[in-house]
Amino acid sequence: MKKIFTMVAAIAMAVTFANAQRNCGSMEHLQQMSTDPQVIEKRQQIEAFTEEWTRNNGGDRALVTIPVVVHVVYNTTAENISDAQVLSQINVLNADFRKLNSDAANVPAAFSGLAADANIEFCLASTDPNGATTTGITRTSTTATSFSTNDGVKFSTSGGKNAWDATKYLNIWVCDISGGILGYAQFPGGSASTDGVVIDYQYYGTTGTATAPFNKGRTATHEVGHWLNLYHIWGDDGTGCTGTDSVSDTPNQADENYGCPVFPQVSCSNGPNGDMFMNYMDYTDDACMYMFSTGQASRMQALFASGGFRAGLLTSNGCGAPNPNLCNAPGTPAASAITQNSATISWTAAANALSYNFEYKLSTATTWTSVNTTSTSFGLTGLTAGTSYNVQVQTVCSSGTSVFSATGTFSTTSAVTCNAPGTPSVSAITQTGATVSWTAASGAISYNFQYKLASAATYTTVSTTSTSFVLTGLTAGTSYNTRVQTVCSAGTSANTAVTTFSTTSSTTCTDNYENNNTTGTAKTIAVNTNLTARISSSTDKDWFKFANTTANRNIRIDITGLPADYDVRLYNPSGTQIGISQNSGTTSEVIIFNTTTVGTYKIQVYGYNGAFNASLCYTFRASISSIAFRESEEAIVEPMAIEEVQAIAITSAYPNPTSDKLNVKFNTAENANTTIQIMDVTGRLIMSHNYAAIEGSNTVVLDFAPLANGYYTVVLTDGTNRSTTMVAKQ
Ligand SMILES: [Zn+2]
The missing domain is CATH 2.60.40.10 (Immunoglobulins)
Structure with a gap:
């Protein structure tokens, strides 16, 4: 007998694996628990309640959310399925029981009107029976290599895991089930300690160890269907046509379908549509079952009606607020x-x-x-x-x-460095003003420029976006302090070091060479020495004399700080005027001339047109020039008589000295044909240029580049009137 039994078992196993057929242990489990008279009575009550409720309220399907705890009971590493695999099954349940499964569209048209949204959802528990936070997953290592349908997996004493309160949670055990059983469920009415479903780890969820053709999570959908009081769709009467699943809208069906049948599969004279083999409660492969019927949905919902066997789940806080007595710390701030x-x-x-x-x-x-x-x-x-x-x-x-x-x-963020600018430097110092400049600082938005009398205690502050500031209104001959700080987005820098400067002294112009006659007493010029002077009145004419001891050497006269309209005249030892420069709009003059003879040369400076500034101090300096003049073999020719006529007047010639172009700017009282002549210091005509001047201001550009370095006279004439100026080429 033993030998025969072994052979039969081996054949059965071979068939199971070769054909990969679904095999559910729920009916076997129902038979086991139905040996208890109390269970039989409870089952009868549930069935009566369901029948009445579906008859009266079958169309009502309130949304039900069932907290789920998944007990992973494992002997091998593979059986200890991942959290992801646990979650994948919850997702399938939520799709299938809400008719949100993507393959719902595969339901044949003949049955599509019966495919139902059971309005039942599932959530992994977030609160355990003690009110503590939970992942909804328990993991139990066991020495048991497998479990049968005798519920050993549901008790720690037999190597399993005790159920959580079955009135508050759907317990799902995942383990290795022996005997080719994919899973089994306990129908409503049994002991709370064994209530729930058991799924073999190879047929649970859609990933990890899930194995085709039962790798789409439909084993759990099927078993939860049993847990929610659904029978197999063929009525569990073998191959007969007398059994019933207690659901009116599922066709009478002879026996289970396996694999993936082709529609229609007719049995029990149920043509033309035949069996509803794509129903989750048949035995077809996972990929080929995708619907509950409306009648099945109503039957399941009856459990959650007031007085229904599983109505307690509606008040479970397994997925809701934690225990009100809990006082947990917040997350890390x-x-x-x-x-x-x-x-x-x-x-x-x-x-x-x-x-x-x-x-x-x-x-x-x-x-x-x-x-x-x-x-x-x-x-x-x-x-x-x-x-x-x-x-x-x-x-x-x-x-x-x-x-x-x-x-x-x-x-906190580090303080942004706000660098101070460079120490300010001072230029263009006059008696009453100065320009203070500093190098830019990176990141500067603006600068706080400060200045004060050196003798004062407090600074005057000026905000500026420039890197310089022009001070005006200062007191002559007085010491001032300046400093700068940078203003950055992060604040202000330190102040720079203090720069001290003094305005030009008002008493430096002690050399006031006033003389109103053309040959008056002159101040002797020492070479390379600065002299200062003021043009202190409209009649003030300053004279400088230069005792030339060497013939044919070149002298350079630099005069700076002149009033804007001045007149400089140069006379040779014979008292003959050999050059004149009149400028308007410039304040400096350079004269380079060749001393043809030993003797005293004189230079006269005065404010032209009465221009003078009693407080303006100009500087006069003479030096020996290295500029080579062209050798002259002719005696000095006295320049043409100077006749200042308003009808025609050179107003400026610049730059002076020039190395290249010379701009000659002049006014004429009316349109006139003019001639501009350039003569060297010997009076020899170097170039002549005709120009049709218009009334008003004219500018003629002359090319001095080809000319030898030296001193030249520019003569402007319209045939009647003349105006001249002296320029240097260097
Ligand atoms: Zn089943």
């Missing part, structure tokens, strides 16, 4: 909007929180500063730049306070 001296600290809300005790301190400190707030964030201010701080928070609940969260750490 995090800092945002961090600046040099502030930050916003935020934390996740904790359940049951009345308020929070937020604390912070310098990381280097030992004591905390505590703040109570009902908010989940706190703005810290007055912090130190570039410094590390610690933060923590605890929840205040009606039941007390939680432990503190983990400590968060953040650092």
